[in-house]
Amino acid sequence: MPMVTLWLLPALACYALSAALFVFDRLSGRTKATGYAVAILGAGVVLHAFDLTARALQAGNIPVANFAQALSFLAWLTALAGLLMIVRLKLGVIGAFVAPAVTLALGAASLTMSSGHVILPAPLRSVWLPIHVTLAILGYTMFVLAASVSIAYLAYESRLKSKRAIGPANEGAPSLEKLDRINYRLLGWGFIMLSLAIVSGAIWADARWGHFWSWEPIESWSLAIWVLYAGLLESRLTIGWRGKRAAALTLVLFSLLVGSFVGVNLIFPGKHGGSFG
Amino acid sequence: MDQTLFIVGINHRSAAVALRERLAFAEDEIAPALGRLRESSPAVLEAALISTCNRVEVVGVASDTARAADETLEFLAADRSVEQAAFADVVYRSVGRDAARHLFRVGASLDSMVVGEPQILGQLKTAYAQASEARTVGPILHRAFHKAFAVAKHVRQGTLIGHGAVSISSVAVALAGQIFDTLKDKTVMLMGAGKMAELTARQLNALGIESLLITSRTFDHAVALARELDGTAVPYDNYKPYLKMVDVLIGSVASTRPVLGPEDFESVLRERRYRPMFLIDMGVPRNFDERLNELQNVYLYDIDDLGALVKRSLGDRQREAEKAEQIVELELESFLKWLAGLDLTPTIKDIRYSVERLRDVELGRHRGWLAQLEPAVRERVELLTHGLTNKLLHRILSGLKHQDDNTPDAAFAAEVARRLLGAEPGSHGAAFDEDADDDDETGTD
Numbered sequence: 235m236p237m238v239t240l241w242l243l244p245a246l247a248c249y250a251l252s253a254a255l256f257v258f259d260r261l262s263g264r265t266k267a268t269g270y271a272v273a274i275l276g277a278g279v280v281l282h283a284f285d286l287t288a289r290a291l292q293a294g295n296i297p298v299a300n301f302a303q304a305l306s307f308l309a310w311l312t313a314l315a316g317l318l319m320i321v322r323l324k325l326g327v328i329g330a331f332v333a334p335a336v337t338l339a340l341g342a343a344s345l346t347m348s349s350g351h352v353i354l355p356a357p358l359r360s361v362w363l364p365i366h367v368t369l370a371i372l373g374y375t376m377f378v379l380a381a382s383v384s385i386a387y388l389a390y391e392s393r394l395k396s397k398r399a400i401g402p403a404n405e406g407a408p409s410l411e412k413l414d415r416i417n418y419r420l421l422g423w424g425f426i427m428l429s430l431a432i433v434s435g436a437i438w439a440d441a442r443w444g445h446f447w448s449w450e451p452i453e454s455w456s457l458a459i460w461v462l463y464a465g466l467l468e469s470r471l472t473i474g475w476r477g478k479r480a481a482a483l484t485l486v487l488f489s490l491l492v493g494s495f496v497g498v499n500l501i502f503p504g505k506h507g508g509s510f511g
Numbered sequence: 512m513d514q515t516l517f518i519v520g521i522n523h524r525s526a527a528v529a530l531r532e533r534l535a536f537a538e539d540e541i542a543p544a545l546g547r548l549r550e551s552s553p554a555v556l557e558a559a560l561i562s563t564c565n566r567v568e569v570v571g572v573a574s575d576t577a578r579a580a581d582e583t584l585e586f587l588a589a590d591r592s593v594e595q596a597a598f599a600d601v602v603y604r605s606v607g608r609d610a611a612r613h614l615f616r617v618g619a620s621l622d623s624m625v626v627g628e629p630q631i632l633g634q635l636k637t638a639y640a641q642a643s644e645a646r647t648v649g650p651i652l653h654r655a656f657h658k659a660f661a662v663a664k665h666v667r668q669g670t671l672i673g674h675g676a677v678s679i680s681s682v683a684v685a686l687a688g689q690i691f692d693t694l695k696d697k698t699v700m701l702m703g704a705g706k707m708a709e710l711t712a713r714q715l716n717a718l719g720i721e722s723l724l725i726t727s728r729t730f731d732h733a734v735a736l737a738r739e740l741d742g743t744a745v746p747y748d749n750y751k752p753y754l755k756m757v758d759v760l761i762g763s764v765a766s767t768r769p770v771l772g773p774e775d776f777e778s779v780l781r782e783r784r785y786r787p788m789f790l791i792d793m794g795v796p797r798n799f800d801e802r803l804n805e806l807q808n809v810y811l812y813d814i815d816d817l818g819a820l821v822k823r824s825l826g827d828r829q830r831e832a833e834k835a836e837q838i839v840e841l842e843l844e845s846f847l848k849w850l851a852g853l854d855l856t857p858t859i860k861d862i863r864y865s866v867e868r869l870r871d872v873e874l875g876r877h878r879g880w881l882a883q884l885e886p887a888v889r890e891r892v893e894l895l896t897h898g899l900t901n902k903l904l905h906r907i908l909s910g911l912k913h914q915d916d917n918t919p920d921a922a923f924a925a926e927v928a929r930r931l932l933g934a935e936p937g938s939h940g941a942a943f944d945e946d947a948d949d950d951d952e953t954g955t956d
Contacts, residue, residue, distance in 0.1 A: 394689060395804060397816045410787060412692040474784025477808040 241285035242306075242347065246340050248278030249313065253333035260330040268326040275317055275333055282310045282340070296364045302346040304371065309339035311375040319379060323416065325408055331382035362438035370431035370456075374495065376424030377463075380417050381488035384481035387413040391478050414477055417484060418470065425463045432456060455494035462487050514556060515850065516610040516655055517576040519583050519602055520568025523624045526601040528564075533593050536562040538637065544590060545645035551589075552582035557649040559642035559656070561617070563634045565624050570614055570638075572651045576606045611655060611846055615839045618659035619666040620673070627672035627828045632663045654849065662842045669838060672831040675824030680711040682820045683791050683812070687715065687759055690789050690810055697758040700724040701742075702750070702770070704732050705763025707814075708793040712761055716740050724757065726750040728764070751775065755782040761791045762798030772800035780806060791817075858925040858934075859911065863904060865934030870900045907932075 255271035286307065289297035298304045316332035319325050390410060435453075436446040447453060466483050469475040475483070521531060536544055541560050548558055548569070556579075557572035569587070573579030584602065588595040605613055616622045618635050639656040642648045648656075666672060676685040691697055697720050701712040704727050716723050723742030727733040733744040745753055754760070754775070764770050780788070785808045792799045792813040804811035874881070874896060881889050911925050 390689070394686070394810050397812060397820070407689065409688060409692045410690050415692070474781070474786070476785055477787060479785075479807065 241281045241288065242340075242344055245278045245281035245285060246337065246344055248274050248281060249309075249333060249337040249340060252278060252329070253337045256326075256329035256333045260327070265326060268329065271329055271333065272317070272320055272326070275313060275320075275329070278336075279310065279313050279317055282306075282313065286310055295359070296367065298363070298367045298371075302343045304367065305339050305343040306347065307367075308371045308374055308378075309336045309343065311371055312336050312339070312378050315375050315379060316382070319416075323408075323412075325383070325386075325416070327386045327408065328379070328382040331385050332379065335378060335382070360438065360442070362434060362441070366431055366434045366438055369427050369434060373424045373427030373431055374491065376420045376427060377488055377491055380420035380424060380484050383413050383417045383420060384484040384488075387417065387481040388478065388485075391481070410477065414480065417481060418467075418476070421463065421467055421484065425460075425467060428456070428460055428463065432460060451498045452494070455498050459487065459491055459494060462490065514572050514574050514651060515576060515607045516570065516614070516651065517573055517580055517604065517606045518568055518570050518610040518613050519580045519587075519604045520561070520566060521598060521601050521603070522566035522568070522622065523564075525603055526598065530593075530598055530601065531564070531567060534567040534587060534591050534598065535564075536560060536567070536591075538562075538641070541638070541641040542645040545642055545647045547590060548583065548586050549645075549647055551586050552579065554579040554582050557642075557652040558583070558647045559638050559652055561635060561638040563631065566617070566622075568617075570610070570652065570655070572649060580604050580606075608843065608847055611658075611850075612839060612843050614655055614659050615662045615843060615846075616836075618663040619835055619839060620663070621666075621832055621835055621839065625677050626825070626832050627674075627677075629673055632660070635659060635663075651850065655846065658842060658846045662839055665842070666835040666838050670831040670834045672828055672835050674831075675827050677821055677824050677828070679707055679793075679814070679817045679821060680714050682817045682824070683711045683761075684714050684718070686810070686812060686820075687789055690787050691758065694718050694720045694759075696721050698722045698724065698756045699759040699761065700726065700745075700750070700753065700757040701736075702726050702760065702762045702798065703764035703794065704729065705793050708761045708763035708791070709736070711791060711793070713740065715759060716742070722756075724750075724753055726753075754779045757788065758786070759789045759791065760799075761793060763793040764798050766794065766798060767796055769796075769800040770798050771803070773802050773806060776803060776806055776809065780809070793817075858929045859908060861929050861934040862907060862925075862932055865929075865932050866900050866904050870896050 252271045252275040255267040255274065259265055259267045259271065286297055289303065293299055296307070298307055312332065313336045316328065316336070320329055320332075386408070387410060390407060390413065394410065439448065440446045466475075466480070466487060469483075470480055521534065523531070541562065545558055545560055548555060548560075554573050554575050555571045556574070559570045561568045561570065567587075569583045571579055571583060584595060584599075587593070588598075613622070618632055620627050620629070620631050623631050635656070639648070639652075642652065676682040687694065694715060699712060699715050699720050699722075701708060701723070712723065712725075723737070723740055724745050725733045725737045725740075725742050726745040726747050727736075728747050730744065730746060733747075736742070737744040755778075762770070776788075787808040787810065790799050790803060790809065790811040792811065795814060797813050799811055799813070801811065801813070803809055874893065881892065884892065907928055911928065
């Protein structure tokens with residue numbers, strides 16, 4: 235279906251251009267290109283939505299039949315949520331992380347994306363598919379954004395500690411307090427989504443196979459990551475691990491998440507059928 | 512003819528404040544003073560007076576600028592009762608291009624003590640308004656001031672000259688804004704009685720904070736300041752229990768050793784769950800151990816750190832100022848072109864008006880006779896007179912135009928033509944529009 239790929243490459247081009255502009259602004263310490271970068275990112279989101287819609291119509295379900303499609307869906311949700319955060323919360327600074335990440339994800343997805351008819355494996359044809367997968371991907375989206383906010387936090391934090399925090403580059407920069415609060419909220423929402431994804435997956439598994447849990451690699455990893463995020467949130471509430479420590483831990487957990495997301499899905503596909511949980 | 516701008520004055524670079532304050536004018540003194548200047552100084556054709564903390568300047572228009580400047584200085588000396596010898600050495604004078612450049616640079620805040628400070632533009636606007644009130648503004652000053660306002664706007668928009676905090680206290684306030692999202696729920700504690708520290712506390716307080724704690728060795732001082740700033744005085748020998756509430760701590764206690772070190776903060780930070788703390792050390796010797804900066808979510812800035820940031824902001828502004836100078840030069844060219852053209856423009860307007868008027872008067876005189884003619888014939892007659900005056904005007908104006916525009920010769924020729932044609936200067940009553948372009952009036956139909 236050539237119509238499907240018609241949207242994908244322009245969307246990818248928009249993401250790449252937007253990423254280049256965001257990164258240029260970070261490096262030059264100005265915000266001249268940010269307005270254009272945001273608009274182009276928005277155009278990418280729209281084009282990408284056309285691609286996803288076309289694939290969804292073709293599949294008769296949300297387009298997550300294989301790893302590439304799921305990755306593309308994650309990239310889109312991240313771009314959309316990142317765009318909302320940049321505009322609503324005036325966080326242009328995270329664009330330099332979000333846009334390249336989205337470009338990378340969609341670039342990787344498009345390399346393996348087939349333009350032909352993708353048949354959804356029979357066991358996955360269920361109303362639970364969109365619920366379970368959308369929740370999981372939303373959770374991952376929150377974690378990607380939390381990581382981007384954490385990177386911004388660490389960058390500004392080090393500037394403040396090393397006393398370089400005044401100048402044109404810092405005018406209009408978000409405060410540490412704001413970044414820390416947003417990070418906390420994103421982690422909270424991500425954790426809720428991940429919890430619901432695990433629960434919905436278990437219910438689905440019980441309905442389909444008669445047992446809640448089968449200790450597949452992706453399941454074990456997800457559970458481990460769930461525990462770690464729970465610990466991260468708990469440490470903030472009890473001992474007050476906030477600020478720099480919270481940002482650093484968010485990044486550590488995020489790299490573990492990327493490891494499980496990419497590694498486990500490619501190396502030990504299991505029942506999740508080359509997709510992920 | 513050949514009117515141009517001149518400036519005489521003193522500023523923060525040329526003269527000390529002791530002299531500046533003696534020559535200064537209060538705002539309501541300016542318009543009457545300009546009236547007196549006009550009376551006493553015949554060579555001064557237009558004038559405005561700029562009087563701020565950093566400068567006392569008269570911007571004027573004259574043909575004989577040297578005489579006008581002398582007269583202005585005599586006026587200043589007499590009016591302010593300061594002997595001229597007291598400021599003769601520090602007065603600067605400039606004329607024409609240099610005077611216009613000076614005015615534009617002043618307006619763009621390039622001549623300010625703190626380059627890029629925003630007040631000067633308002634002060635310049637006030638000076639213009641007062642000169643207008645005193646009726647000492649003519650077409651050239653009108654144009655010059657409006658051009659200066661436009662340059663200032665252009666510089667503000669096109670450069671970062673007004674950016675960055677440029678005083679110790681404003682840097683501290685800006686840093687607080689980088690750490691905290693809002694100060695509304697924050698507690699500030701001021702330790703000691705240093706002036707700079709107090710100023711910083713006042714600035715933070717004015718932005719709206721949750722509470723202000725003040726502690727000082729002299730408890731009475733703390734109480735007095737707390738009363739004034741709606742804060743709370745805390746005894747100096749027992750302030751440490753309050754530290755856990757404090758988000759911004761400003762220190763300026765006289766002490767040879769740091770009064771607070773990492774050991775004082777261990778339990779404090781734990782109790783406040785590592786919410787960020789901003790420590791501003793304005794004491795010399797320093798009040799806070801520098802190792803405090805290494806603590807989790809604690810940001811310590813001493814007076815040198817703040818000073819270095821001020822210096823950096825000033826450096827940034829200086830770089831932006833170079834861009835601003837280019838804008839000034841560009842606008843200066845356009846203004847000077849207009850000024851040079853000005854010698855011809857009103858004269859040409861006068862001539863045109865005078866000839867048109869001649870035709871109207873003649874047609875009016877023969878109105879009765881004309882009315883008896885056939886409409887078609889009457890129209891022919893009117894066309895004939897129109898043709899004649901147009902031909903005449905065309906010859907004169909294109910003759911003038913062939914002269915080199917910017918020379919005194921051209922102005923002289925125009926003036927001769929005006930007199931020969933009996934045109935009264937300014938008789939058409941048209942004011943010069945500030946937006947009128949440089950040479951749009953010198954062309955012929």
